Amino acid sequence: MTDSAAAIKEKLKELAGAHSVGKAFLSVTLSTSRLDDWRLFAPAFLNSEFNRITRERGFSKEDKRLLQTDLDHVLDVIKYDVERSTEGLALFVDGVGGYDERIELPFRLMNRVVIEPSPHVRPVAHALSLLEPFVIARVSRDESTLLLVDELGVAREDELAGPWLRSSDRETGEQSIKEYYAAARQDALVDQHFKEVGVALARLLDSTQAKRAVICAQHEIASGFKRTLPAAVNAQIVAEVAFDAAATTGQMVAHARQAVQEARHVEMAALAARIKEGLGRGGRGVSGFDDVLGALGRHQVQILLVDRNYRVPGWRCLECGWVGLTAVPRCPACGGEVVPVADAVGELVRLAIVQNGQVEVGENIPVLDELGGVAGVLRYG
Numbered sequence: 001m002t003d004s005a006a007a008i009k010e011k012l013k014e015l016a017g018a019h020s021v022g023k024a025f026l027s028v029t030l031s032t033s034r035l036d037d038w039r040l041f042a043p044a045f046l047n048s049e050f051n052r053i054t055r056e057r058g059f060s061k062e063d064k065r066l067l068q069t070d071l072d073h074v075l076d077v078i079k080y081d082v083e084r085s086t087e088g089l090a091l092f093v094d095g096v097g098g099y100d101e102r103i104e105l106p107f108r109l110m111n112r113v114v115i116e117p118s119p120h121v122r123p124v125a126h127a128l129s130l131l132e133p134f135v136i137a138r139v140s141r142d143e144s145t146l147l148l149v150d151e152l153g154v155a156r157e158d159e160l161a162g163p164w165l166r167s168s169d170r171e172t173g174e175q176s177i178k179e180y181y182a183a184a185r186q187d188a189l190v191d192q193h194f195k196e197v198g199v200a201l202a203r204l205l206d207s208t209q210a211k212r213a214v215i216c217a218q219h220e221i222a223s224g225f226k227r228t229l230p231a232a233v234n235a236q237i238v239a240e241v242a243f244d245a246a247a248t249t250g251q252m253v254a255h256a257r258q259a260v261q262e263a264r265h266v267e268m269a270a271l272a273a274r275i276k277e278g279l280g281r282g283g284r285g286v287s288g289f290d291d292v293l294g295a296l297g298r299h300q301v302q303i304l305l306v307d308r309n310y311r312v313p314g315w316r317c318l319e320c321g322w323v324g325l326t327a328v329p330r331c332p333a334c335g336g337e338v339v340p341v342a343d344a345v346g347e348l349v350r351l352a353i354v355q356n357g358q359v360e361v362g363e364n365i366p367v368l369d370e371l372g373g374v375a376g377v378l379r380y381g
């Protein structure tokens, strides 16, 4: 079974704060979508990456032997124990510390091996941004449906019949009653139905992890429906997709998901612009690797915005949270021992998660490039 977004969030927080008891954590991410291929390919890839990294890091024979035990465990898991529905697999192992965590995802992850003092959580943090649940409100004049969609598809479906339909059920269902209502009060009844759907929608957004909604309706109906919504709920409607009677639910969900992703992209671009405006003394914006690291050191980062593709090697301190992009003999902050890390930006992501910061991932955002690929909103100016 692939994990739910809520379960992953929980695991991510724990992983981000974990320190290896042995020499290092072995973090492995793999794309497992073509099951037969990757079972053949993965062991050779893992072994060669393991040998390269342990050679480069110059681990002692004893350390390497302990790490080899962790690798053997990973090889066993992928050989015998991965579900067919899983497309992306993340494994975090520190045998000496008794640590063995696995996250299975419904989409691909980059193939990667990392052997470092902390789990390499960044790929999972990125995945979470794609796993966002959302609501589809399929609205008509008298019969509407609210669908809660998570990473696997429709998780919950609430059907809402309007008063027009209800009244004909309650009575004899004779056409004449409908016609009566149709003539006399149809507009008022449609309005009442929209309001009931709006209340149910507000409740669903309030009681679940979903923060965004998409309306699926004829345009005129969508406009009428939106006019009945409170401003706060309206603000959570990020897109409108046309109602297509011939489309399957799966096709509608795919359209809506695409619309949510596009809305997210626009929102991330706006966040980058907001950070840029807030740069400087007294503002709440911070940008660039060093300044973001400084803000994390002061536990000041409320939202971290990182470019999906900004990944640079660096160095980190084993004693404190310091990370840097250039080699130093000792930690400039505390004098502790430093070790190389494959992804210094991933360390910023990890620190933000440990501090309960919100991590957002953007891609192809020109303003974020200008800001140096990583930026943040401070908790206070």
Ligand SMILES: [Zn+2]
Pocket (backbone or CB within 6 Å): 317, 318, 319, 320, 321, 322, 331, 332, 333, 334, 335, 336
């Ligand atoms: Zn240090």
